[in-house]
Every structure is written in structure tokens, then in C-alpha cells.
Amino acid sequence: MLVxxxxxxxGLVLLIFWLIRQFTQASGAGGRSGTNRALEILQERYARGEITREEYEAMRRDLLGGSSS
Known part of the structure; x- marks a missing residue:
């Protein structure tokens, strides 16, 4: 009975940990999610004509942390 x-x-402890993890991932707490949202905003600004192609490419490189074009 004790077992x-x-x-x-x-089981309850594992359920609580799983729920906490699900809620923190859903809220966008991860850094990768923030980068994805930033890229979406950048693409929207470029599509609206708020920034030039050169500005878009430079900002995209900064967000991705590399020097690829």
C-alpha cells in the first residue's frame, strides 16, 4: 500500500513539472522564439516598405548572429 x-x-510531481514546462514554452520564454518573432516583425517592415533591402539584410544578419547574406 505504501508503494x-x-x-x-x-506521478503528481512529474505532472506538475510537465505542466510548468508546457506553460513556459507556450508563453515564448525561450530565446529562439523571441528571435523568430523579431524576424517576423523585420519581414513585415520590409514588406510594408518601411526599410530598404540593405537595411533588412543588415538587421537580419544581426538577429541571426552571422555574416551570411
Whole structure:
């Protein structure tokens, strides 16, 4: 009987950890998600004509952290 309650307790703890992880990922807490959103905003600004192609490429390189074109 004691083993049953220990398994229930372990299951509850694992469930709580899983729920916390799901909520933190859904809220965009990860750095990669922020970069993706920044790239989306950059693409929208370029599409609206707010920035030139050169500005777009330079900002895109800065966001991606590389020197690729």
C-alpha cells in the first residue's frame, strides 16, 4: 500500500513539472522564439516598405548572429 502512494506522489510531481514546462514554452520564454518573432516583425517592415533591402539584410544578419547574406 505504501508503494502505491509513493507512485501516486511521484506521478503528481512529474505532472506538475510537465505542466510548468508546457506553460513556459507556450508563453515564448525561450530565446529562439523571441528571435523568430523579431524576424517576423523585420519581414513585415520590409514588406510594408518601411526599410530598404540593405537595411533588412543588415538587421537580419544581426538577429541571426552571422555574416551570411
Amino acid at each position: 502505491f502512494w509513493i507512485l501516486i506522489l511521484i
